Structure formats: C-alpha cells, structure tokens
Amino acid sequence: MPMIVGVVAGAAVLALVFIVVVFKLMWRVAEPNEALIISGSKHRMEGLEEGMGFRIVTGRGTLVLPGVQAVRKLSLDLNETELSVDCVTHQGIPLKVRGVVIFKVGDDFVSIANAGRRFLDQQKLMSERVHNVFAGHLRSIVGGLTVEDMIRDRDKLTGQTRAACGTEMEKLGLIVDSLQIHEIEDPTGYIKNLAMPHAAAVQRDARIAQAEANRLATEAEQQAAARMAEATRDSEILQAGYQAERDNAAATSRQAGPLAEAQARQEVVVQETRVAELKAHRREQQLQADVRKPADAKAYEKRTLAEAERDVRISAAQAKAKETELAAAAEATRVTTAASAEAEATKARGAAAATATRATGEAEAAAAQARGIAIAESTRAKGLAEAAAIAARAAALAENQEAVVAQQLAENWPEIVKAGAGAFGNVEHMVLLNGAEGMSDMFTKALTMGGTGLGLARQLLASMNADGRVKGGGSPVNGATSGGAGSSSKRVPLDGES
Known part of the structure; x- marks a missing residue:
C-alpha cells in the first residue's frame, strides 16, 4: 500500500513537471517594444482582413503550439x-x-x-x-x-x-x-552672396550701435569729468577764499608795524620841528636882545647857522616823511597787486577782493594822512623860518644899512668884477711898462671908471625895499643876486664867520 502511494505521488509530480515544461515551451510573451507575429493559424482581428494567416500579439503573453505555429518578433x-x-x-x-x-x-x-x-x-x-x-x-x-x-x-x-x-x-x-x-x-556660394548685403547691414548697424555706445560713454565720461572739475573748482574757490582771509589777516598784521612806526616817526618829526622852532625863536630873541650894531655880522652868522641847521632838520624830516610815504605806498601797492591777482585768478572771491580793497584803501588813507601832515608841518616850519628871516633882515637894514650894502657888494662882487673886466673886451694889444703893478693900477681904474662899482652899489640900495628884498621880485639881501643868465654868486663871509 505505501508503495502504491509513493508511485502515485511520483507520477503526479512527474506529470506536474511535464505540464510546466510543456507550458513554458508553448507560452510566449511580447516585450513592450516588440510585436509577436504568430503564423500557422487563421485569426480574425479587428481592422485586419479576414483570414490573413497570422496573428499579432503586443504587450501580453500567448500560447503557441510548437511545431504547428511559428513565432517571430518585429521590433517597435x-x-x-x-x-x-x-x-x-x-x-x-x-x-x-x-x-x-x-x-x-x-x-x-x-x-x-x-x-x-x-x-x-x-x-x-x-x-x-x-x-x-x-x-x-x-x-x-x-x-x-x-x-x-x-x-x-x-x-x-x-x-x-x-x-x-x-x-x-x-x-x-x-x-x-x-x-x-x-x-x-x-x-x-549663392547663399553666402545672398547673405552678404544683410551681413553688411548687420555690420553697419553693429558699428553704428558701437559708435553710439562709444558716444554715450564719452558723454558720460565727459559729464563725470565736468562734475569732478566743478567739484575741484568749488573746493579750490573755498580754499582760495580761506587763503585770502588768511592773507588779508597777515597783510593787516604786517601793515600794523609799518603804520605804527610811520606814526611814531611822524610824531618824532613833529616834535623835532617844534623843538627846532622853539630853539630858533629862543636864539632869535637872544640875538635881538644881545646883538647891537658892532655885532651885526656875528648875529647874522648865528641866524644863518640856525637857519641852515633848521633847514637840515626840515630836509631830514621831509626825507623821513617821503620814506614813510614810499614805504606805505609800496606796501599798499604790493597788497593791492596780490589781492587783484588773487581776485582775477579765482573770479569768485568777491568778498575777499572787497576786504583786500578796503584794507588797501585804509593803508592808502593812512599814508596820505601821514604825507599830508608831514607836508603841512614842513610848510609851516619853512614859513615860520622865512618870516623870522625877513623880520631879522628888515631890522638889520633899518639899524645898519651900510653893513647890508657891504654884504650885498660882497655877494655881487663877481658881477662887479665881470663888468669892470668888460672894459678890456675890445683891446687886442696892451703894453704895460711897470709890470704887475701897472696891471693892478689899470684894473683898479677900470673898476672905478665911470663909477662902475659904486654905480652898481647905488642901484642895489635904490632897488631894496624896507623888508630886505630887491624891487621887481629879486632875492633877499642874503641870497644870490639876480644876475644875467649863466651868472653865479658866492657869499663872502663876514667878520667872525669861518
């Protein structure tokens, strides 16, 4: 009994294996990318003519009878x-x-x-x-x-x-x-030639576009450069304004010293002039009190020396005033030139130029004031000296006319000698028997001939006024005579003069 069961089981297994093998041999499956065409039997398919003798299988499996049907694949x-x-x-x-x-x-x-x-x-x-x-x-x-x-x-x-x-x-x-x-x-090359006009047009447009881009870039660069230049200009203008203020302050400080010095010198000159006037007045009073007829020459000498000393001091004061004037004018000119150059260079520093101009005006006004004061004081001192001299000469003429005549004769002696020598102007040959003594006698006679010397003295006395001046606008008695053109005179010292 067990043997029978084993045989039956084995037969069943063999049968199952046989069935599986036969099924594997008969079963065909179509891949997604292929179609199976099975021929050997008639099949009716939708869309195909009836009895075409093969069938088509796609995407699925199917049974094929080996030896009866043939299977082939068609790639999709x-x-x-x-x-x-x-x-x-x-x-x-x-x-x-x-x-x-x-x-x-x-x-x-x-x-x-x-x-x-x-x-x-x-x-x-x-x-x-x-x-x-x-x-x-x-x-x-x-x-x-x-x-x-x-x-x-x-x-x-x-x-x-x-x-x-x-x-x-x-x-x-x-x-x-x-x-x-x-x-x-x-x-x-037809297509190439056909494209050449278009390529040329494209190149032209490209060059135009590039040129336009370059132009825009250049304009942008120029605008940027202009803005930079404008900013630089504004900065330089501001710096120049600040520099002008500093220069103005420096110029003012530099001018303060010369102005103060000029004022101090002006005061010194004024005081010296006043001292000179006081000294001259004192000496004049002293001379008027002490000098009499026997001392007229000595008084005249002292007055003359006083006048000369005063003239020297006046000349020194005038020179100092002139020096102060020139220094102030030079400083003002330098300040004016610097301010004008700075104003012309920047063209935007009106305020600085106005300040510089104002400072220049103040400096010029101060210089003009100092110059006017110096000139006025000098004129005043000169007028006082001349008035004193005229008074002294008038007094001397009234007291001792002979001394005045002698002084005038001494001052005009060259003219007298010249007039006396004129008698020999037309003499071609002259014979002297007694040598140098005869020449001296002849010259003395020529001087007294016709009253030449005395006549000239009388003319001088007759032409003098009470104030010591010659009629017709001549010079004072102590000055040079009004000789002819080219004439010269030399003052002869009186007694006591060196």
Whole structure:
C-alpha cells in the first residue's frame, strides 16, 4: 500500500513537471517594444482582413503550439536614417540638403501587419528604404522652391516633405516621429552672396550701435569729468577764499608795524620841528636882545647857522616823511597787486577782493594822512623860518644899512668884477711898462671908471625895499643876486664867520 502511494505521488509530480515544461515551451510573451507575429493559424482581428494567416500579439503573453505555429518578433524601436540629398532649386541652383528622419513601426495592428509583410526578415534594410523615399520626395519639393524660400521657411520644406511621404510611409507600416533639416549646403556660394548685403547691414548697424555706445560713454565720461572739475573748482574757490582771509589777516598784521612806526616817526618829526622852532625863536630873541650894531655880522652868522641847521632838520624830516610815504605806498601797492591777482585768478572771491580793497584803501588813507601832515608841518616850519628871516633882515637894514650894502657888494662882487673886466673886451694889444703893478693900477681904474662899482652899489640900495628884498621880485639881501643868465654868486663871509 505505501508503495502504491509513493508511485502515485511520483507520477503526479512527474506529470506536474511535464505540464510546466510543456507550458513554458508553448507560452510566449511580447516585450513592450516588440510585436509577436504568430503564423500557422487563421485569426480574425479587428481592422485586419479576414483570414490573413497570422496573428499579432503586443504587450501580453500567448500560447503557441510548437511545431504547428511559428513565432517571430518585429521590433517597435525607433530608427533613424541620415539624409544627404543633392537637389536643384527652382532657380537651377544646386544644393545639398542634410537632415535626419526618425521613424518607427506604427503601434496599431494594421501598421504592424504592413511592416511585418515588408520588413519581417529585412529590418536592417528599413533605414535604406526610408532614405530612398524621403530623398525622392525631397528632390521633388526642392525643385519647386527657391533658395530664399528654403532659407526663410524651413518648416514649410519639412512639412511638405512629411506630407508627401506620409502615404508611402503608411503603406510601409511606418510613422515619422521627427524630420529635421540640419543643413543646406551651397557649393556655388549663392547663399553666402545672398547673405552678404544683410551681413553688411548687420555690420553697419553693429558699428553704428558701437559708435553710439562709444558716444554715450564719452558723454558720460565727459559729464563725470565736468562734475569732478566743478567739484575741484568749488573746493579750490573755498580754499582760495580761506587763503585770502588768511592773507588779508597777515597783510593787516604786517601793515600794523609799518603804520605804527610811520606814526611814531611822524610824531618824532613833529616834535623835532617844534623843538627846532622853539630853539630858533629862543636864539632869535637872544640875538635881538644881545646883538647891537658892532655885532651885526656875528648875529647874522648865528641866524644863518640856525637857519641852515633848521633847514637840515626840515630836509631830514621831509626825507623821513617821503620814506614813510614810499614805504606805505609800496606796501599798499604790493597788497593791492596780490589781492587783484588773487581776485582775477579765482573770479569768485568777491568778498575777499572787497576786504583786500578796503584794507588797501585804509593803508592808502593812512599814508596820505601821514604825507599830508608831514607836508603841512614842513610848510609851516619853512614859513615860520622865512618870516623870522625877513623880520631879522628888515631890522638889520633899518639899524645898519651900510653893513647890508657891504654884504650885498660882497655877494655881487663877481658881477662887479665881470663888468669892470668888460672894459678890456675890445683891446687886442696892451703894453704895460711897470709890470704887475701897472696891471693892478689899470684894473683898479677900470673898476672905478665911470663909477662902475659904486654905480652898481647905488642901484642895489635904490632897488631894496624896507623888508630886505630887491624891487621887481629879486632875492633877499642874503641870497644870490639876480644876475644875467649863466651868472653865479658866492657869499663872502663876514667878520667872525669861518
């Protein structure tokens, strides 16, 4: 009994194994990218003609009777073929069109059946057949187009080619996934020549655009530079204004010293002038009190010395005043020149120029004031001295007219001698018997002949006024005589004079 059970179990197992093996041999499964074409039995499928003698299985499994039915596979993968077609356009221009066609067997049973009948054993020739189909239609379509149409509208060329090949591809059981025209070669250079005007226009526009960009950049740079220059100018103007203020303060401080010194010198000159006036007045009073007729010459000498000393001091005071005036004018001129140059250079420092001008005016006013005071004091001192001299001479003339006449004769002695020597002007030859003594006698006679010397003295006395001046605007008795042109006089010292 156990043996029977074991035999039955073994037979069952063998039967099961046999069934599995037979099933594996009979069962076929179609991959997603392939179609199984099973021939050897008649099957009716939707869309196919009745009794075509094979059936198509896609995406599922099916039983196949070994030895009775044959199973073959048709690939549904994508395929591509390169297009390189020599064409001639409507214009007669030869071109070479390069592209690619991507195609596959259609997914419907009709396309699979058509492709199976034509390419089941010749799938490697599928690309060649497709290339031939597209090459023929492409030549035909290009022959009806111009180069310009092909360049400007490639989609039109592509669409017409696909439309023309659609019917034939459907008969072959193929569908076109993509048709791309990669390149249109022009061995004659027509396309290049056609593009040259456009390229030139593009280059022109590019150059114009570049030039415009350069212009805008240059304008921007110039504007930036102008703004920088304007900022620099404003900064320099502000700095110049501050510098002008500093220079003005420095000039004011520099002028303060010379102005104070000039004022001090002016006071010194004034005081010296007053002292000189007091001394002269005192000496004049002393001389008037002490000098009498026997001492007229000595009094005259002292007065003359006092006048000379006073003239020296007055000249020194005038020189100092002139020096002060020139120093103030030079300093004012320097300040004015500096301020004017600074104002002309900056053109924006009106306030600084006004301040400089005001300082210059003050300096000039101070200099003019000092100059006027010095001149006034000098004139006053000179007038007082002349008045004193005139009074003294008038008094001397009233008291001792003979001394005055003697002084006038002494001062005009060169003219007297000249007039006496005129008697010998027309003498060509003169014989002297007693030598130098005879010459002295003759010269003495010439001087007294006709009253030449005494006559000149009488004329001087008659022409003198009570104030000691010669009639007709002549010089005082102590001055030079009013001789002719080119005449000169020399003062003869009196008694007691050196």
